[in-house]
Amino acid sequence: MGNEVNAKQILSAAEEIVSDVADFGDAVNAEVRYHTSGRRKNAYVYIEVTASQWRELALWLKKSKKVDYCSMITGIHWPENADATWQVVAHLLRTGVTNPAVVNKRVHETKVDIEGISGNEVPLEFEISMTIPETREPSVPSVADIWVGADWNEKETWDLVGIDFDGHVGMRRVLLPHDSPTGYHPLQKQHKLRYHDFNEMYDDAQGFGRKPEDSGRVK
Amino acid sequence: MAEMWISMGPQHPMTHGLWTLKVKIDGETVVDTEPDLGYIHRGVEKICEARDFTQITPYADRLCYASANTWSHAYIYAAEDLLEVEVPERAEYIRMVAVELQRIASHLMWLGAYCPDVGNLTGMVWCLREREMMMDLLQELGGSRMHYNFPRIGGVKRDLPIGFALRCRAKLKLFLDRIQEYEAILDESTIFLVRTQGVGYAKAEEMINHGVSGPNVRAAGHNYDVRWAHPYSIYDELDWEPSVERPSIKGSDCYDRYRVRVEEMRQSALMVLDGLDKMPGGADTHYQSGDPAILGKAPARAAEGQTGFHHFEDSRGESMFYLAGGGDERGKHPYRVSIRSPMFITIPYASKCMIGYKIADIPAIMGSFDPCIGETDR
Numbered sequence: 001m002g003n004e005v006n007a008k009q010i011l012s013a014a015e016e017i018v019s020d021v022a023d024f025g026d027a028v029n030a031e032v033r034y035h036t037s038g039r040r041k042n043a044y045v046y047i048e049v050t051a052s053q054w055r056e057l058a059l060w061l062k063k064s065k066k067v068d069y070c071s072m073i074t075g076i077h078w079p080e081n082a083d084a085t086w087q088v089v090a091h092l093l094r095t096g097v098t099n100p101a102v103v104n105k106r107v108h109e110t111k112v113d114i115e116g117i118s119g120n121e122v123p124l125e126f127e128i129s130m131t132i133p134e135t136r137e138p139s140v141p142s143v144a145d146i147w148v149g150a151d152w153n154e155k156e157t158w159d160l161v162g163i164d165f166d167g168h169v170g171m172r173r174v175l176l177p178h179d180s181p182t183g184y185h186p187l188q189k190q191h192k193l194r195y196h197d198f199n200e201m202y203d204d205a206q207g208f209g210r211k212p213e214d215s216g217r218v219k
Numbered sequence: 220m221a222e223m224w225i226s227m228g229p230q231h232p233m234t235h236g237l238w239t240l241k242v243k244i245d246g247e248t249v250v251d252t253e254p255d256l257g258y259i260h261r262g263v264e265k266i267c268e269a270r271d272f273t274q275i276t277p278y279a280d281r282l283c284y285a286s287a288n289t290w291s292h293a294y295i296y297a298a299e300d301l302l303e304v305e306v307p308e309r310a311e312y313i314r315m316v317a318v319e320l321q322r323i324a325s326h327l328m329w330l331g332a333y334c335p336d337v338g339n340l341t342g343m344v345w346c347l348r349e350r351e352m353m354m355d356l357l358q359e360l361g362g363s364r365m366h367y368n369f370p371r372i373g374g375v376k377r378d379l380p381i382g383f384a385l386r387c388r389a390k391l392k393l394f395l396d397r398i399q400e401y402e403a404i405l406d407e408s409t410i411f412l413v414r415t416q417g418v419g420y421a422k423a424e425e426m427i428n429h430g431v432s433g434p435n436v437r438a439a440g441h442n443y444d445v446r447w448a449h450p451y452s453i454y455d456e457l458d459w460e461p462s463v464e465r466p467s468i469k470g471s472d473c474y475d476r477y478r479v480r481v482e483e484m485r486q487s488a489l490m491v492l493d494g495l496d497k498m499p500g501g502a503d504t505h506y507q508s509g510d511p512a513i514l515g516k517a518p519a520r521a522a523e524g525q526t527g528f529h530h531f532e533d534s535r536g537e538s539m540f541y542l543a544g545g546g547d548e549r550g551k552h553p554y555r556v557s558i559r560s561p562m563f564i565t566i567p568y569a570s571k572c573m574i575g576y577k578i579a580d581i582p583a584i585m586g587s588f589d590p591c592i593g594e595t596d597r
Binding site for chain 2: 037102
């Protein structure tokens with residue numbers, strides 16, 4: 001084929017989004033960033049948003065910018081950072097997928113003219129980040145009704161990280177057992193891995209108390 | 220008749236792994252479903268927080284036993300974004316060979332498991348026979364049979380072995396012939412057609428909204444593929460075309476999803492053959508391990524605030540790793556590893572997709588989406 005979306009198409013699509021996001025004012029900050037991808041740098045849109053604006057932004061991305069695919073929603077716990085103890089990161093994609101056209105009751109598969117696409121049709125990557133200050137019950141608005149694909153991502157984020165999603169219907173444990181204790185979310189940082197505090201190879205019971213020769217030295 | 224809930228799984232031939240599908244039935248008709256996952260949740264994301272960046276690759280391998288190379292490469296690309304490493308061109312070609320061979324092996328495993336699901340046992344033994352050729356090739360590359368730990372941050376573990384190109388070309392040419400045999404036995408097998416055609420309709424836009432991607436979406440008539448839409452690696456230099464199927468007006472059925480994977484195997488084989496011809500330095504050259512031509516230099520630490528992610532075309536859809544640097548205070552470990560598993564999102568959709576069909580259609584519909592529980596539960 002030798003065909004793929006080229007860097008110029010991606011960059012101009014990303015710049016268009018960033019300039020349009022400015023309408024939201026100070027609550028939303030967007031910039032074009034690059035991520036290393038093997039031998040090339042791909043542009044993507046990075047957006048910082050407050051939790052209260054997240055739903056509005058999501059609706060705008062879905063309706064005006066045709067962002068149709070929610071890849072991942074995940075959470076990070078930063079216990080030492082009181083202003084932003086909880087971070088929610090969403091990765092979205094614009095795929096441009098449409099149902100194939102039906103002409104005279106015959107279905108025709110869609111083959112995108114890759115060199116010719118522009119504007120809202122260009123596939124694009126989005127990274128959206130929002131932070132929540134120190135609280136015992138962190139939560140952000142749910143977008144599961146905008147992208148159904150966000151549904152199980154949000155369940156997983158609550159299950160493992162403990163960040164709740166307002167408006168999410170049917171929140172439940174998905175990866176942990178259903179009878180896990182209330183408030184137990186293993187990816188929070190107070191739950192230490194056995195290996196976090198000591199040298200795993202030597203200090204545990206199976207290591208018979210052996211110590212490496214350079215024990216204690218900063219490696 | 221009264222409705223009732225029954226559990227299919229965790230031990231059931233339909234599940235292809237360890238999970239439960241709770242089905243609400245009215246007579247023979249499926250009224251509602253609810254998947255229950257997490258039976259083999261190992262906490263890979265937490266474990267990785269105490270591993271340095273090179274130690275995570277084997278964990279990524281073990282996310283899916285049928286498709287180890289695609290997962291370790293998905294991790295490696297994200298780690299290279301985090302650590303900002305550039306990869307030598309020859310290494311990208313070798314990676315492409317490893318990933319596409321793995322994609323063929325994974326689809327063969329899928330077809331091999333799907334044929335007995337719908338009553339064709341011959342298909343299984345034929346597919347596993349051909350998969351063995353791919354496993355041999357991958358074993359030559361990576362050194363072991365299933366979990367290769369093949370890519371390195373900045374390149375690959377070792378170059379193509381001497382004579383690999385010759386054997387690879389011969390096996391792939393044989394394989395391209397044998398694909399026609401699969402098509403012959405399956406497309407003319409009445410039981411296969413009756414059980415796959417007209418069941419499990421799914422539409423492209425609906426699937427994308429539900430987070431389903433990869434071959435399942437291409438089966439519904441749109442050629443969306445991460446390899447050209449969010450380009451990475453050297454796929455633009457190769458001669459290939461995303462496999463895309465022409466569905467019916469109601470959407471793609473199980474048969475379309477079978478067709479698209481068979482075509483994708485063919486495209487992957489052509490990609491590898493083309494890549495071996497175009498490889499810089501030549502496919503018969505063998506560089507020592509660690510040579511700058513196949514392994515770039517990579518830092519071992521990532522500071523807090525650095526993040527890396529990469530969308531990757533897995534054999535089951537779009538997979539992704541998201542890494543945040545700065546763990547272990549000195550940045551030797553990632554602070555957070557988050558894994559996007561395509562099947563974790565697809566299984567709930569496939570479960571809803573079978574509402575309205577009969578109980579006997581459940582294995583055919585579920586199997587056609589290619590579930591893999593290792594990556595789902597992580």
